[in-house]
Amino acid sequence: MFHASKETVVEASPQSVFDVVTDLTRHPDLAGSGEVLRVRQLTEGPVGVGTRFEADEDIPVVVGRWSPTSSKLVAESEVLEYDPPHTFSWKSAPQGQEPRKLQWWFRLSPDGRSTRVVHEVEVDFGPMKNLATKVFLALGRRKAIERGMEQTLDNLRQMVNERPADSTGV
Numbered sequence: 448m449f450h451a452s453k454e455t456v457v458e459a460s461p462q463s464v465f466d467v468v469t470d471l472t473r474h475p476d477l478a479g480s481g482e483v484l485r486v487r488q489l490t491e492g493p494v495g496v497g498t499r500f501e502a503d504e505d506i507p508v509v510v511g512r513w514s515p516t517s518s519k520l521v522a523e524s525e526v527l528e529y530d531p532p533h534t535f536s537w538k539s540a541p542q543g544q545e546p547r548k549l550q551w552w553f554r555l556s557p558d559g560r561s562t563r564v565v566h567e568v569e570v571d572f573g574p575m576k577n578l579a580t581k582v583f584l585a586l587g588r589r590k591a592i593e594r595g596m597e598q599t600l601d602n603l604r605q606m607v608n609e610r611p612a613d614s615t616g617v
Contacts, residue, residue, distance in 0.1 A: 448548075448571040451593050454564060455600040459607045461555045461562045465532035467606050468553040469494050474502065477606060479598025480591065482506050489523075498526040504541070507591070528552070564603065566596050 457464050467473060471494060474486045482504045489499040506518045520541050527550070528536035536552040548571040556563045570588070 448569070449589050450567065450569050451589065451596060452565060452567045453593065453596040453600055454566065455604065456558055457562045457564055457604050457607050458560070459562055460560075461532035461557055463607055464555050464562045464564060464603065465535065465553075467603060468555075469529070469531075469535050471498075471500050473606065477599060477602050478595065479600070479602055480595030482595070494526060495529045496526055498529075500524050500526075500537075502539075564600060566600055568592060568596065 467477070471486050471488055475483045483502050484505055485503040487501050488494070489501060490497070492498075501524065502522045504520055504522055506520065522539045522541045524537045524539040526535070526537045528534045532555055534552065534554050536550060539549045539551065541549075548569060550569045552565070552567040554565040554567070570592070
């Protein structure tokens with residue numbers, strides 16, 4: 448299992464940031480990994496706790512030392528926390544794949560006229576028969592996930608800046 452956390456400050460109100468991170472249609476552009484290709488909301492109505500969605504993903508995989516390839520999959524997700532404009536969290540389960548738990552968070556808090564954004568993930572690969580494979584997956588994916596999270600925060604700053612100023616004038 449591993450936990451990763453990255454943070455930044457976005458020059459916008461928490462509500463403006465929350466509006467971007469909860470817009471599922473924008474997640475392919477938001478996700479810094481480049482792995483999220485398309486997102487479809489499976490439940491009707493506005494996004495909130497219990498909203499289900501799925502994402503087409505293309506995950507880089509290294510087979511042997513010289514054979515990079517990718518794994519196309521569909522990840523099913525469900526929103527677990529929706530507390531405007533403070534917290535947005537969802538769990539994700541790639542079809543037919545480990546891990547046992549994959550949960551993402553955006554935690555937002557006011558920072559003067561800006562917003563402090565903490566982006567977190569928790570991954571639990573669960574029991575695997577081959578410990579070496581588990582360690583390889585955890586270490587290899589952790590680095591890729593952390594790089595993607597840093598880029599996600601960069602993307603978020605850019606996406607929020609593209610939006611018109613909110614009613615607070617931020």
